[in-house]
Amino acid sequence: MTTRRAIAVPSSIVLALALAGCSNGMKKTFGLEANPPDAYQVGTLPPLSLPPELGQLPAPNPGQPPTQEVSAAQQGSSVIAPANALPGNGQPASAAGQAFLNQAGPAPQGDIRAQVNQNAAVSSKSGNFVDKLMGDNPAAPPVVxxxxxxxxLQENAAMGQPVTKGATPQESSASPGLWGRFLNWF
Structure with a gap:
C-alpha cells in the first residue's frame, strides 16, 4: 500500500505540472512563449541635452513624464499626417511623385467632403408618407x-484612350411614387 502511495503522489505532481504547462499562462510564466512588445507603444526617446548652465535646470516633478518625451501615438500620427505625405507649398514633388500624382488623375474639388456627406445624408434619409406618395426625393444623387x-473603362483601355473619356454611366435610385405611377397612365 505504501508503494502505491509513494508512486501516486509524485506521479500526480508531475501530471499536474504537465497539464499546467499546457496552458498559455504557464508557458508565459516559464518563458516558453515569446512576449513581443506592443508595436504601437514602442518609440524612441529624445536625445539627452544639457543646458548651457547647469544652474538653470528646472526643478524635477516626481511621478511626471519627461517634458521632452513625445508619446508613441503622437509620433505615429505625425508620420501618417497628410501634410507629411505630400510635398508642402514650397517643396516641388520629385519626378516619381509627380508621375504618381499625374497617374492618379485630376485633383478633387475643394468641397468634396461636404458633397459626399450631403449625398450620404440625403440617401440615408427615410421617406415619410408624402415622399412615398410623391416619389423619391428628386435631389437624391445618382449611383454609378x-x-x-x-x-x-475596358473599352477605353483597349482603344488606348484616357479613362476620363466618355460619360460615367449612372442609374437613378429614384422610383416614381403612387402619384407618379398614376400620372404615367395618361
Missing amino acids: NADEEQRR
Whole structure:
C-alpha cells in the first residue's frame, strides 16, 4: 500500500505540472512563449541635452513624464499626417511623385467632403408618407452603374484612350411614387 502511495503522489505532481504547462499562462510564466512588445507603444526617446548652465535646470516633478518625451501615438500620427505625405507649398514633388500624382488623375474639388456627406445624408434619409406618395426625393444623387462603368473603362483601355473619356454611366435610385405611377397612365 505504501508503494502505491509513494508512486501516486509524485506521479500526480508531475501530471499536474504537465497539464499546467499546457496552458498559455504557464508557458508565459516559464518563458516558453515569446512576449513581443506592443508595436504601437514602442518609440524612441529624445536625445539627452544639457543646458548651457547647469544652474538653470528646472526643478524635477516626481511621478511626471519627461517634458521632452513625445508619446508613441503622437509620433505615429505625425508620420501618417497628410501634410507629411505630400510635398508642402514650397517643396516641388520629385519626378516619381509627380508621375504618381499625374497617374492618379485630376485633383478633387475643394468641397468634396461636404458633397459626399450631403449625398450620404440625403440617401440615408427615410421617406415619410408624402415622399412615398410623391416619389423619391428628386435631389437624391445618382449611383454609378458598376457593370457599364467597367465596360466603358475596358473599352477605353483597349482603344488606348484616357479613362476620363466618355460619360460615367449612372442609374437613378429614384422610383416614381403612387402619384407618379398614376400620372404615367395618361
